[in-house]
Amino acid sequence: MPNIRDVAQRAGVAPITVSRVINDTGYVSDELRQRVEQAISDLNYVPNRLGPSMRSKRSHTVGLVVADITNPFWTTVVRGVEDAAYKAGYHLFLCNSDESVYKEREYVELLLSRQVDGFLIVPAETQFDVLELIQKQGKAIVLLDRYVRTRSIDIVRGDSDGAGYLLTRHLLDLQHRDIAMLNGPRLASTAVERAKGYRRAMNEAGFLDRSERILWGEYTQESGYYQTLEALQWRPRPTALIAANNFIALGIVRVLDNFGLRIPEDISLVVFDDLPVEVNLRPFFTSADQPAYEMGFLAANTLFERLGGDRSSELKDIVLPFKFTVRSSSGPPPKP
Amino acid sequence: MPNIRDVAQRAGVAPITVSRVINDTGYVSDELRQRVEQAISDLNYVPNRLGPSMRSKRSHTVGLVVADITNPFWTTVVRGVEDAAYKAGYHLFLCNSDESVYKEREYVELLLSRQVDGFLIVPAETQFDVLELIQKQGKAIVLLDRYVRTRSIDIVRGDSDGAGYLLTRHLLDLQHRDIAMLNGPRLASTAVERAKGYRRAMNEAGFLDRSERILWGEYTQESGYYQTLEALQWRPRPTALIAANNFIALGIVRVLDNFGLRIPEDISLVVFDDLPVEVNLRPFFTSADQPAYEMGFLAANTLFERLGGDRSSELKDIVLPFKFTVRSSSGPPPKP
DNA sequence: CTGAAAGCGCTTACAG
DNA sequence: CTGAAAGCGCTTACAG
Numbered sequence: 001m002p003n004i005r006d007v008a009q010r011a012g013v014a015p016i017t018v019s020r021v022i023n024d025t026g027y028v029s030d031e032l033r034q035r036v037e038q039a040i041s042d043l044n045y046v047p048n049r050l051g052p053s054m055r056s057k058r059s060h061t062v063g064l065v066v067a068d069i070t071n072p073f074w075t076t077v078v079r080g081v082e083d084a085a086y087k088a089g090y091h092l093f094l095c096n097s098d099e100s101v102y103k104e105r106e107y108v109e110l111l112l113s114r115q116v117d118g119f120l121i122v123p124a125e126t127q128f129d130v131l132e133l134i135q136k137q138g139k140a141i142v143l144l145d146r147y148v149r150t151r152s153i154d155i156v157r158g159d160s161d162g163a164g165y166l167l168t169r170h171l172l173d174l175q176h177r178d179i180a181m182l183n184g185p186r187l188a189s190t191a192v193e194r195a196k197g198y199r200r201a202m203n204e205a206g207f208l209d210r211s212e213r214i215l216w217g218e219y220t221q222e223s224g225y226y227q228t229l230e231a232l233q234w235r236p237r238p239t240a241l242i243a244a245n246n247f248i249a250l251g252i253v254r255v256l257d258n259f260g261l262r263i264p265e266d267i268s269l270v271v272f273d274d275l276p277v278e279v280n281l282r283p284f285f286t287s288a289d290q291p292a293y294e295m296g297f298l299a300a301n302t303l304f305e306r307l308g309g310d311r312s313s314e315l316k317d318i319v320l321p322f323k324f325t326v327r328s329s330s331g332p333p334p335k336p
Numbered sequence: 337m338p339n340i341r342d343v344a345q346r347a348g349v350a351p352i353t354v355s356r357v358i359n360d361t362g363y364v365s366d367e368l369r370q371r372v373e374q375a376i377s378d379l380n381y382v383p384n385r386l387g388p389s390m391r392s393k394r395s396h397t398v399g400l401v402v403a404d405i406t407n408p409f410w411t412t413v414v415r416g417v418e419d420a421a422y423k424a425g426y427h428l429f430l431c432n433s434d435e436s437v438y439k440e441r442e443y444v445e446l447l448l449s450r451q452v453d454g455f456l457i458v459p460a461e462t463q464f465d466v467l468e469l470i471q472k473q474g475k476a477i478v479l480l481d482r483y484v485r486t487r488s489i490d491i492v493r494g495d496s497d498g499a500g501y502l503l504t505r506h507l508l509d510l511q512h513r514d515i516a517m518l519n520g521p522r523l524a525s526t527a528v529e530r531a532k533g534y535r536r537a538m539n540e541a542g543f544l545d546r547s548e549r550i551l552w553g554e555y556t557q558e559s560g561y562y563q564t565l566e567a568l569q570w571r572p573r574p575t576a577l578i579a580a581n582n583f584i585a586l587g588i589v590r591v592l593d594n595f596g597l598r599i600p601e602d603i604s605l606v607v608f609d610d611l612p613v614e615v616n617l618r619p620f621f622t623s624a625d626q627p628a629y630e631m632g633f634l635a636a637n638t639l640f641e642r643l644g645g646d647r648s649s650e651l652k653d654i655v656l657p658f659k660f661t662v663r664s665s666s667g668p669p670p671k672p
Numbered sequence: 673c674t675g676a677a678a679g680c681g682c683t684t685a686c687a688g
Numbered sequence: 689c690t691g692a693a694a695g696c697g698c699t700t701a702c703a704g
Contacts, residue, residue: 001393001473003681014691019683027689044472049449050390051682054696057337059386061450064430069418075411082405082432091450094400094430096418113385114397114427136380137337339697350675355699363673387698390680 002043010039022047053115062303063111065095065104065121066144073246073273073292074122077144080296081120088304090117099124105133112137118303120296123148125187140306142299145290147189147317154306156299156318158290160190160272163322164197164242167270167288170326171240172205176268176333180231180238182248184219191216194244194272219244224251232259239333240268249285268333272322288322295320338379346375358383389451398639399447401431401440401457402480409582409609409628410458413480416632417456424640426453435460441469448473454639456632459484461523476642478635481626483525483653490642492635492654494626496526496608499658500533500578503606503624506662507576508541512604512669516567516574518584520555527552530580530608555580560587568595575669576604585621604669608658624658631656 008015013032020026021036028036039045053059064081066074078094085092093116095107101124108130111119118140128148134141143155164181171179181198184191195214202208215230217223224243228251231238243249249271253263261267269285302316344351349368356362357372364372375381389395400417402410414430421428429452431443437460444466447455454476464484470477479491500517507515517534520527531550538544551566553559560579564587567574579585585607589599597603605621638652 004683005681015681016683016691017689020690023683025683029689032690044469046445046448046473048390048451048681050386050395050451051680051696054384054386054390054681054698055683057696068415069405070411070415072408072411075406075408078430079404079406079432082430086432091446092430094414094418094428096415096422109382110427112382115384115386133380137382340699341697351697352675352699353673356674359699361699365673368674384697387680387696390682390697391699393680 001048002045003048004045007036007039007043007045010043011035057115059115059117060090061093061114061116062090062300063093063095063107063114063116063119063121065097065107065111065119067099067122067124068096069094071247073290076292077122077296080293080298081300082296084297084300084304088301090300090304097122097124101125101127101129105130108133112139117307118142120144120299120303122146126189127187140303142303142306142316144295144299145190151317152315154302154316156295156302156316156320158190158295159319159321160193161197161200163272163288163324164194165201166197166322166324167242167272167286168198168201170286171242171268171270172201174240174268174333176240177207178234178236178238179213179240179242180234181214181242181244182224182227182231182252183214183216183244184223184248186216188219191219191244198242213238217248219247221247221251221254224248225254226251228252228255232261238267240270243269243271246271246273284327286324286326288324290322291320337384338381339384340381343372343375343379343381346379347371393451395451395453396426397429397450397452398426398636399429399431399443399450399452399455399457401433401443401447401455403435403458403460404432405430407583409626412628413458413632416629416634417636418632420633420636420640424637426636426640433458433460437461437463437465441466444469448475453643454478456480456635456639458482462525463523476639478639478642478652480631480635481526487653488651490638490652492631492638492652492656494526494631495655495657496529497533497536499608499624499660500530501537502533502658502660503578503608503622504534504537506622507578507604507606508537510576510604510669512576513543514570514572514574515549515576515578516570517550517578517580518560518563518567518588519550519552519580520559520584522552524555527555527580534578549574553584555583557583557587557590560584561590562587564588564591568597574603576606579605579607582607582609620663622660622662624660626658627656 004015004018007018013036017028017032018036020028021033066078069075069078082092093111097104104124119134120142122144123146126148131150143153145157147155183195215227217227224247241252243252263269263284271285271287273290298318340351340354343354349372353364353368354372356364357369402414405411405414418428429447433440440460455470456478458480459482462484467486479489481493483491519531551563553563560583577588579588599605599620607621607623609626634654
């Protein structure tokens, strides 16, 4: 491939003149400019951005680490990030952590050596040890969706606490009293927040000490499956279930049939993150959806602001409200 | 950030010795190795891969351009690519072309200047002009899903022709005779192939000249909507519809209600790419699904083989069969 | 076993 | 308005 010197030679100028033409910087006479442009097109010259990246220590590149792009929620977040990056002239390295801190760290190290300017990460756990590594290298970072132990870090997330509260209130308003929450892992901040909202609504309604009604698990279909099996053993049997995410909801649906239970006649269901719609029962439950696209878009732009020199300003904790889709049939509870 | 010379200085060695320790190449005495490792950890040294990339002209980086990552089909393809890349030690630049040749070209140019080693692209149109650019720069490329005019290019794709044939046969076997195909754009090779399979099955069954039963459009919900409106005007009215992709199927479903038509009682439906399942009618149609993950994984590995020096071998055209999910209720046709 | 030199492609800072 | 020199961080190829 030709380099800037080949172009310069062909045009009979110095490399720096070619550079000035390419970047439209400094003064170049029309005549030289024409000769350079001719040489560029003759040689199919494509400037190599690795050079400038090395000099300027700016790659205009961002590392994006999500849990699993196969989950439509993250897909949508990624799309928001990508659109923001496109507009801002950044390129994305896409990485799937699969919720593993090991893979997360591995990717961060590789991305650091690739000289990304910053990171957009969905942390796998609240113990976010790679942060030290990132900050020591002086790289910017904005978290997506889940906060971590340290608060000294920018984040854009959904209002899980508020949504947990509203979903629970919704069920309470429909006269449900025995409400089980099938939750994600204790190490995920979103699960913790969702539980907090649940408890707040229950307490306000005068139902104290309902913590044992929260089943901690994973954000997976399997987990939802086993959590449901357990919840259905309780006496009195719950009249309503809260699924802390879409996969857990799938697990729930898989079980109910075996117990001869139907939604909403026998048991009500409300769901966080109503995105993957495997379920034919969609009209029968109320859902609270994260504004996924906006989350990605905002987080990316927050990062780009930082990279643009806005490092001094104070930390951001942007909390986006969920979108509610209330469907009539989430209740009321069945008569015994 | 410290560089290799800082480490060398601290360890009292030459930079090349540090390089040898990092890459575990050449001979280094245990003593020096220890001093170097100590210095690396003291300084939190992270090697800068831009240096080697510039020297070796290998970035171990791949440009991935898909139509829209928001479509679950492409999501799954991307996941396959990512897993393959992770294993092979490559990193991905993710780009959405939004089916626009303009954006496609823009991304390819940017990726070229970023010195990607190769490309994985879902071409927006059969006229794939950027190919010249890519090949002139001596970069490897493997197409995903859709072929283009030039055949001198590796590709991994689904067997659209075969799937079109089988879906049509399925309807014919159920005694359908008036079958409308709501297809994608004429510029998309997948749409062309799907139509080809349809015609082949119809011809074999003795129904010639059924080309006018193919409605060309876009792979979008809007297109499916208007195509359905048109198809329903025909006399005799079609007893079965073939949706050439998932979005078109959504458009179909939106219309049927207005006409008081129900699936499968009044009209049968078969669908390509049964991935986004907005539809509550899923149990009522037969679908042919692309092996999306495998497509991404295979395409990426094909590219890596090329990058590994396998450029000489002949062109690959890997055609993967669709997976069929035949649901009983796709037919038979209603009695008049 | 260890190291000094050169060069990958570019642009900043300086000189003319 | 134009250009020669130096340097971003690394490693190949050579010398000792």
